[in-house]
Amino acid sequence: MTTGALSRPDALPRPAAAAGAATRLLRLAGDRADVGQQLRATLDRLRRRWSAEDVDDWAEGALALVHANAGGRCLALFCRLTDMSRGAGAAALAADACAAAELARRAGSKAAAAALEAAPAVAARLAPPDRARWWAALSRLARAAPDCVEPLVERSAIVLAAGGAHGFKDFVAAGLKAGGGDRGRLKAFFTLADPAARRLLERSAGEGGFHELERGLVLFGAALWGAPPRLAALEGVGAAPAAQRVSLAGDLIRMPHVYRGVPADAAPGLYRAALAHAMAHRVFGGPRRPAGKLKPLQIALVGLIEDARVEALAMRRFPGLRALWGPWHVARPVAATNAALLMGRLARALFDPDYEDPDGFVAKGRRLFADASGRLEDPTLARAIGGLLGNDIGQMRLRFDPKGYVVEPLYRDDNLGLWDFGDEPDAQAEEIEQAVDAARPRPEEDDDGRVADAPPREEAGRAREVEPDGAGQAIASYPEWDRAAGVERPRWTTVRDAPAASGDRRALAAALEALPGFRQRIARLVRGARVGRTARLKRQPEGFDLDLDAAVEAGVALRVGDIPEERIHRADGRRARDVATVALVDVSESTRDRVGAATVLEIEKLAVAALGAAMDAIGDRFAVRAFASCGRDEVRLTRVKEFSGRMDDAAMARLAGLSSGLSTRLGAALRHAGAELAPLRSHRKLVLALTDGEPSDIDVADPLDLAEDARRAVLALRRTGVDVFGVTLGEGCDARIFGRANTLPVRRIEELPARLSELYFRLARL
Amino acid sequence: MTTDLMPGALSAHAIRDEPYYRAVGDEIEIFAAAYAGRLPVMLKGPTGCGKTRFVEHMAWRLGRPLVTVAAHEDLTAADLAGRFLLAPEGTVWQNGPLTMAVRGGAICYLDEIVEARQDATVVIHPLTDARRALPLEKKGELVPAHPDFQLTISYNPGYQSAVKDLKESTKQRFVAIEFDYPAPAVEAEIVAREADVSGEQARGLIEVGLRSRNLRGQGLAEGASTRMLIHAGKLLRAGAPVDAAIRAAILLPITDEPDLREALGAAIAASLPAGLAA
Ligand SMILES: Nc1ncnc2c1ncn2[C@@H]1O[C@H](COP(=O)(O)OP(=O)(O)O)[C@@H](O)[C@H]1O
C-alpha cells in the first residue's frame, strides 16, 4: 500500500542534479504530435507567471502522467485543467496530475482522463485539501474496483453535492463494502443504479435528517406523552425513492430520512410536528378499521377527517400543538382543478378556524365537523363524515388520482396505519410488528417490586453465558440494532475469547522509545488526569479554611508546651484516583491501512503501550481487549491485559503480537467492554476505543447498519455512566458513532498526546 | 454551664407562625403518631417536594423547636455533636446542633443524611433505639435525650448511586413516610399560593413540571420540583415573560445538555396554551 504516498509530488523520486523537470518534460514529450505543441505553449505561459522552481514542480506532475503512460489525452486535459484553474498553485496542480497518473496505472488512461476532465468542476467546488480527498477516494476505488472509477467520476457532482469530499470518501468506502467484491454489485452501486447507493446519498445530505434529530425526538415524545416513542427511519422499497410521509406500523413510527427541500433549520420543527401527529393517532385514534369496499377517495377523505379529529383532541390536551402544526398548513383557496387540492384546503379549514375559503365543499366539511365537536371522542365519526363528503366530490366530477395522492400537509402520516385491508394483508407492516414484538423489552422490576417506568436499558450489562462450541470459546452474546427494521435483535452477536499470540515486545518498546518524549508526555497526562472524586481534605498544610479540630489540637499542644502539628487547614482536593478503563483495540483488516508512515495497527499498539505503562505506574484499573470479527457469530476478543494483571513483559508481548485481519463489529465489542466494567465499583468508568472508525462485517451489506449499532451501544453505555471515547485513526471515521466531542481523530502518532489531553480535559469537566 | 444556654439557644428555633403546608395524604397523622411514640422518622422522596416544609409544619403543630442540619459530604460527627474550642481561659466545649436538640427536646431534622460522612450517620444510631442517648466521645459523656426530643431525616432514593446509600442498619431504625410531587390539582394549589400567581398560570406551570418529570431516567436525574415551579411562578409574578421565566427557573438549571433542553423546551411549548406559551 504505497499508493497514498504517490499522490504527493514531494514523494516522487527527483534525480538529484539532473536537468530540471520542465526540460525533461520537453525532451520526452515536447515533440509529440498529439500534445507537444500544447505542452510547449502551456509551459511558456507558466514561465511568465511562475518561478522556474514552480514550473519544474508543475512539470513533475506532467512527467508523472508521461511515466504512467497516461496518453496524450490526459496530458492535454492536464494542460486544460492548468489553464482553467488560474488561482491554483504549482504544487496543487502537480498533485492532481500525480493522482491522475496513479489512476491511469490502476484503472487505465480512460478513467484518468475522465477524472482530469471532471477536475476543473471539482476544483471549483472543493478547496485543495478536499480536492486531495476526492483524488484519494478515486485512487482507493481504482485499486479495488478499477472499472467503477469512470462511472463514479461522471457522477462526482451528485455525490459531492450530497456530502462534500468527506461524504465522497465515505461513499466509496460504503460502496466497496456493500459490493463485497462482487463486480456486478459494485458497478450497480457506483453507477447509482443500486437504490442503497441513492439512499446513502440522501442520508449523507443529512443536515436536519432523521438520524441527527432522532434522540431529540425521542425525548420530545417522552416529555409529552410519558413514554419514549419507538422511532425508525423509513427505507425506500426497491428503486422507489424513500417516502416523504411518516408511516405507522405496529407501535413503530417510521419517519423519512430527510424531508427533501425543507431547510435544515426548519427540519426539527417539522419532525416534531410529524411525531406529534403520529402520537395523536396513537393516543386518540381507534383500532384499525376494515377498508372493506371503500374506494380510494373515501379512504383518503376518512383519513383526512380522522387527522382533524385526533389533532383536535390532542390540542385540547396540549394547546401549544397548534403552533407546532399551524405553519405547515399552507393550502390556499386557488382554483381547484382536482380533488387533492380541494382536500388540502379542507384539511386546513378543519385545522385553522381563521382560514377563509369560499368553496361550498370546504364549507360543508367544516360544518359537519363543527356539528360533531361535541362527540370528537367517537372513533366512528371520521367514517360518517368522510362518507358524506365523498359523495359530494363524486358529484363535482373532480378527478382523483389515487396513485399520485399524498396526505397534506407534510407532517401528517400516510394514514395507511388506519386501515385493515383484509384479504391482502399488509405483509410488511405485519413483519415489522412481529419484529417489534420479539424485541420489545420486558419491563424490569425494581427493588420495591413495582414495575419500573424507567426506559428499557439496552442489555449492555447482562452478558449471557453461551455454550462453548467448535469455533472457540463463546463467552457472551449481545443484542444488535437492526436499522432497517428499527428493532433491536436480542442475542444477535456471539463474543468469543480469542487466544493471544506473542510478538516482539522489544521491538515495540524500542519503537515507543524512538518517539522523542512521547511516553513521558502520555505518562504526565495520565497522572494529571482529574478522575477522582472531589473532597474536602482535612489536616492539610495549607488551604482555604482552618480545620477546626486540628487547630484546637494544635492550640492545646502549644499551651501544654508540645510541638504543635502544622497541618491545620482544610483544602479542596481529589481523593484517590478512582477510574477503570478498558482500551478496545481494533485489529480488523483495515487497520493494515497506512496513516502517514505507519499502519493503523502500529499506531494503536504504540498508544496502548504508552497508556498502559502510564496507568500501570500509578495503579489505575486498566484492561486491554483487541477485537475483530467474522460474522455475527464470531466476534473475537483477545485479552491483552486484565484489570488484575500488570502491564508487564507478557502483556507487552501479547500487545506486540496483535495482527490485522477480519472485520470490525464495533458495537458488540463496546457492549462487551461495558459488561466487563459493570461489576466494577469505580467513580469513573471509561472505554477508549482505538479504531479506524469504520465498522463493517461480512454478513452486513450496509456498513451504516453497524455504525448505527455502534452509536447505540455508545449511548447505552453512556446511560450507565460509562464515558466512551473513540480514538479514530485515519480518514474514514464517522464522528457520529462516538459523538463529535468524544471523537478524537489522530492522523499521526505525534497527535495522540494532544488528543488525549483533550480527553482528560473533557473527563474532568463531565 | 452549657445547659443554662439551652433555652436561649433553642428559642431561636421555635416556630411561631403556622408554616403553610398542604397535606397530600395521611402524612400529618402518621408523623404525629410517630412523635407520640418518639419514633425516629425518615421522609423519603425527591428534592423540592415539600419535606422540609412538612417538618416545619409538624414542629409548629407539635409545639417543638426545630433544629435543621443540611448534610453535605464534609459533615462529620463533630459537626453534629460538638467540639472543643479555644478560649482565653482554656478549651471550652461547644455543642453541635444535634446535641443542642437532644438536650433541649427539639425536633432535629437532618436533611439529605446520606450526603454526610459515615461517622456522622453512625453517631445517630444510639439516638434511634431504646438507648435514646447521644455519646460525646471527645468529652467522654453520654447525653440522655430530653423526653421531647425526636429525630427526623430525609432521604432521596432517586439519585444516590450504589456507592452512596444509607446502610441497611441505619434505614431499619426509622418509620418512613413517602413523599412525591402532589397530584396536579394539589400542586397547582400550592404553586398558586406560594408564588402568588393565578390558578391558570399555576396550572400551566404544573404542565411544565409534568413534561420534565416524564424525562426522569431519560437523561434527567430528576424532573422539575415543586420548588422550581414556585420559582418560575415568582418570576412570572414579578412580570417576567413566560418563556423567560421557564427558561431561567427550569430549563437552564435542570440540564446542561443542549439536545435535552431543546426537546424539553419544545414539549413545554406544545403543552401550553398560546397565551401562555413562548
Ligand atoms: N405540600 C406542600 N404544602 C405547601 N408547600 C409545599 C408543599 N410541597 C412543596 N411545597 C413548596 O415547595 C417548596 C420546596 O419544598 P421543600 O420542603 O423545601 O422541599 P424538600 O425539603 O422536599 O426538598 C417549599 O418551600 C414550599 O413552598
Ligand SMILES: [Mg+2]
Ligand atoms: Mg394521519
